[in-house]
Amino acid sequence: MELSELTQLNGVSGNEQAVRAAILREAAQCCDRTRVDKMGNLLAFKAGTRPGSGHVLLLSHMDEVGLMALGVTDEGLIAYDPVGGIDPRVLVSKRVTVGEKGIPGVIGAKAIHLQTREERATPLTHRDLSVDIGAKDKASAEQLVKPGDYIALAGDYLAFGEGFVRAKALDDRVGCYNLLRLMRERFTCDVTYAFTVQEEVGLRGAGVVARQVDAARCALILEGTTANDLGHVPEHLQVTRAGAGVALSFMDRTTIAHPGLLRALKACAQREGIAWQFKQFVAGGNDAGAVQGAKGPLAVASLSVPCRYIHSPSSVCSLMDVEAQYALARAFLMEGAAFESEERG
Amino acid sequence: MKELLEKVLAAYGPSGHEDKVRAVIEGLIRPYVDELRTDALGNLIARKHGAGKRIMLAAHMDQIGFIVTDVDKHGFLRVHNVGGIYRRNSLNRRVVFENGMSGVVSCEVEGDSPTDTTMLKLFIDIGAADRADALSQVALGDMAVYAPECTHLMNRCVCAPAMDNRAGCALLIGALQAVTNCPNEVVAVFTSQEEVGLRGARAAAYDVDPDVGIALDVTLVGDTPKGERLPMKIGGGIAIKVMDSSVICAGEVVAALEAAAEDAGAAHQREILFGGGTDAGAIHQTRSGVPSGALSIPSRYVHSACEVISLDDLEAGVKTLAAFLMRG
Numbered sequence: 145m146e147l148s149e150l151t152q153l154n155g156v157s158g159n160e161q162a163v164r165a166a167i168l169r170e171a172a173q174c175c176d177r178t179r180v181d182k183m184g185n186l187l188a189f190k191a192g193t194r195p196g197s198g199h200v201l202l203l204s205h206m207d208e209v210g211l212m213a214l215g216v217t218d219e220g221l222i223a224y225d226p227v228g229g230i231d232p233r234v235l236v237s238k239r240v241t242v243g244e245k246g247i248p249g250v251i252g253a254k255a256i257h258l259q260t261r262e263e264r265a266t267p268l269t270h271r272d273l274s275v276d277i278g279a280k281d282k283a284s285a286e287q288l289v290k291p292g293d294y295i296a297l298a299g300d301y302l303a304f305g306e307g308f309v310r311a312k313a314l315d316d317r318v319g320c321y322n323l324l325r326l327m328r329e330r331f332t333c334d335v336t337y338a339f340t341v342q343e344e345v346g347l348r349g350a351g352v353v354a355r356q357v358d359a360a361r362c363a364l365i366l367e368g369t370t371a372n373d374l375g376h377v378p379e380h381l382q383v384t385r386a387g388a389g390v391a392l393s394f395m396d397r398t399t400i401a402h403p404g405l406l407r408a409l410k411a412c413a414q415r416e417g418i419a420w421q422f423k424q425f426v427a428g429g430n431d432a433g434a435v436q437g438a439k440g441p442l443a444v445a446s447l448s449v450p451c452r453y454i455h456s457p458s459s460v461c462s463l464m465d466v467e468a469q470y471a472l473a474r475a476f477l478m479e480g481a482a483f484e485s486e487e488r489g
Numbered sequence: 490m491k492e493l494l495e496k497v498l499a500a501y502g503p504s505g506h507e508d509k510v511r512a513v514i515e516g517l518i519r520p521y522v523d524e525l526r527t528d529a530l531g532n533l534i535a536r537k538h539g540a541g542k543r544i545m546l547a548a549h550m551d552q553i554g555f556i557v558t559d560v561d562k563h564g565f566l567r568v569h570n571v572g573g574i575y576r577r578n579s580l581n582r583r584v585v586f587e588n589g590m591s592g593v594v595s596c597e598v599e600g601d602s603p604t605d606t607t608m609l610k611l612f613i614d615i616g617a618a619d620r621a622d623a624l625s626q627v628a629l630g631d632m633a634v635y636a637p638e639c640t641h642l643m644n645r646c647v648c649a650p651a652m653d654n655r656a657g658c659a660l661l662i663g664a665l666q667a668v669t670n671c672p673n674e675v676v677a678v679f680t681s682q683e684e685v686g687l688r689g690a691r692a693a694a695y696d697v698d699p700d701v702g703i704a705l706d707v708t709l710v711g712d713t714p715k716g717e718r719l720p721m722k723i724g725g726g727i728a729i730k731v732m733d734s735s736v737i738c739a740g741e742v743v744a745a746l747e748a749a750a751e752d753a754g755a756a757h758q759r760e761i762l763f764g765g766g767t768d769a770g771a772i773h774q775t776r777s778g779v780p781s782g783a784l785s786i787p788s789r790y791v792h793s794a795c796e797v798i799s800l801d802d803l804e805a806g807v808k809t810l811a812a813f814l815m816r817g
Contacts, residue, residue: 362529379559379561380558380559380561380567381609394556394629394630395505395556395569395571395630398686399688400504400505400506400571400682400685401505402529402530403505403506406630422558422629422630424558424559424629425558425569426556426558426569426570436530436688436692437530437688437689437691437692437695438695439695440528440692440693440695440696441528441529441530441532441689441692441693441696442529442530442692443529443530485529486508486511486527486531487526487527487528487529488526488527489524489525489526489527489534
C-alpha cells in the first residue's frame with residue numbers, strides 16, 4: 145500500500161478501523177497469523193527462517209490527531225474538542241471531514257476585517273473555533289452530526305519540491321507504510337508487526353500489545369517526529385532536520401534508548417551508508433515508553449521520520465528519510481537484530 | 490557504613506546509564522546473596538532465598554544529570570535535563586561525563602531572566618576550542634552529572650551529590666549484608682531510571698511479582714530556616730513513608746515497618762510528602778496490586794550538588810529494614 149493511500153485514510157485516535165482494515169488486508173496476505181485485540185491493535189506475526197534467532201517487536205501507530213464533535217450550536221455550527229495535541233492556531237480555515245459519512249466541513253473564524261485590535265493580538269483557542277458544515281440551521285445540522293462523532297483533518301497527498309511530500313497524518317502513516325514493506329520479507333528472527341491504537345492520546349494501545357507478545361528481545365518504534373529546521377530557529381532547537389536521514393532518539397519524555405541497541409543501530413546505519421541523525425531535543429514521547437516496562441523489561445529504540453508542521457493537515461517530510469527509516473530497520477533485521485546488552489544472569 | 494556510602498557515592502550513574510554504579514554494588518553484595526542478575530533495562534536483581542513472603546526491595550541507582558543535545562561551533566554543549574534538575578542549583582557547577590571529562594554548567598547572559606526555569610539557555614563548557622574539538626571528547630547523547638565530592642559535616646552529617654539515591658542503595662546493601670537465615674524470599678532490586686519516571690522499578694516489579702514492595706530512597710525535610718512545611722528532619726531517625734505524590738502506602742506495611750523499627754530500637758519518624766515520588770509508586774500498581782511502603786533517609790537540599798543526610802538516620806534505616814525482613 146502506498147503512503148499516498150495510507151495518509152488519505154482517516155483514523156483519529158479510537159476510530160482507527162479504516163486504517164486497520166486496509167493494513168489487515170495486506171498483513172493477512174504476507175504474515176503467518178494476524179489478530180486484532182480487544183482495544184483494536186493489529187498484531188501480525190511472521191516466523192523467522194532460523195528457529196531460536198529471537199523475536200523482535202516492531203510498532204507503528206495507526207491513529208492520527210483530530211477532533212471530536214461536542215454538539216451543535218444555535219447557529220448550526222459544530223463545537224468540538226481536540227483529540228490529541230493540536231495547536232488551535234493551526235486549525236483556522238482548514239478543511240475537515242465529519243463523521244462516518246464524511247461530511248465536508250471547514251473550521252471558521254472571524255474575518256480579519258471584523259476583529260478588534262485586541263482580538264488580533266490574542267490567539268484563538270479551541271473554544272473560539274467551530275466546524276461549519278454548511279447547515280442552514282441547528283436542526284438540520286443535528287440531523288447530520290451527533291456528539292461523539294469524529295472529525296478528521298483533511299489534507300491531500302502531494303509530492304513536491306525536491307523529494308518532499310505534503311499530507312495529513314504522516315505521523316505515523318510513514319511508520320505503518322514501512323512496516324507493511326518490511327513484512328513482505330522473511331527475516332532469520334521472528335517478527336511481530338504491531339499497528340497500535342490511541343498513541344496520540346497517551347500511548348494507550350502499545351502496553352496492551354507488549355503484554356500479548358512472548359519473549360521479545362527488543363522493540364523498535366517506527367515513528368514520525370518533529371522537525372523544526374526552519375530559518376529563524378537556532379541550531380540547538382531544531383530537533384531534527386527533514387532530508388537529513390532517519391532520526392534516532394537518545395532520550396525523549398518517555399524513554400531513554402537502550403544504550404546497546406542504539407549503538408547497534410548507529411553502527412548498522414554507518415555500515416550500510418544509511419543517512420541518519422539524532423533527534424536533538426528531549427521532547428515528545430511515543431509507544432516505546434509504554435512497551436518498555438509493560439511486561440517486564442524490554443530494550444527499546446525509536447527510528448523516526450522528521451516531519452515539519454507535524455499534527456497539521458499539511459505535514460511535510462522527505463521521501464529520502466522515509467526510505468532511510470525502512471532501510472535501517474531492514475538492515476538491522478537482516479543482520480539478525482543483534483545488539484549488546486548488559487542483561488545477564 | 491561511612492565507607493560503604495562513600496563507595497557508592499563515587500560512581501557515575503545518570504538515568505539509563507547506571508553501569509558503573511551497578512558494577513560497584515555487584516561487588517559489595519555478591520557474597521551475601523544467592524542469585525544476581527541484570528535485566529534489559531539495567532536493573533540489578535539480587536535474591537536471597539527463603540520460604541516466606543516474596544519481598545521486593547527497590548533502591549534506585551540512577552542520579553539526575555544533563556544530556557548533550559547539540560554542540561555549537563565554538564564548542565559549547567547544549568543540554569537538556571535528565572530528571573529533576575533545578576536550574577538555580579546548576580549554574581556554574583562542575584559536572585563530569587562517563588569518560589571522566591569535566592565541564593562547567595553555565596547560562597546565556599543576554600536576555601536571561603533569573604526566574605526562567607527552562608534548560609534551553611544552559612550550556613556546558615568543557616574548554617573546547619570548537620565543535621570538532623568538543624566532539625573529540627563528548628558525543629551527542631552523552632550524559633553529565635554533578636562532580637562527585639563527599640564532605641563530612643558536624644554530627645555525622647554527610648554532604649554529596651547523588652545522595653539521592655546512593656544513600657538508599659547503601660541502606661539496602663547494609664541490610665543485605667546484615668541479614669542471614671531470612672525466613673522470607675528477599676528480592677533486592679537496584680533499579681534504573683527512577684528519576685525519569687520509575688521506569689526500571691515498573692519493569693522489574695512485573696518480573697518479580699512480589700507479595701510486598703518496599704522502596705528505599707531519600708525524602709525532603711522541613712528543618713532549615715524558613716524551609717518547606719514538612720514534618721521530617723535530619724537526625725530524627727529513618728522516615729517511614731505514609732504517602733507522597735506517587736503512592737499512599739498500605740496501612741499494614743506502615744505498621745509493620747514501625748513495629749520493626751521499635752523491635753530494632755531504631756529512631757524513626759513518619760514521612761508525609763505532597764510532592765515527589767519513589768519506586769513504590771510503580772511497584773504498588775504492578776499486576777493486580779502490591780501492598781507497598783518505603784523507608785526514606787531524610788535529606789536536605791535534594792536534587793542539588795550538596796545533598797545532606799545524617800549517618801545516624803541511615804544506620805537506623807539498615808536496622809529497621811533488617812528487622813522487617815526477619816519478621817514472619
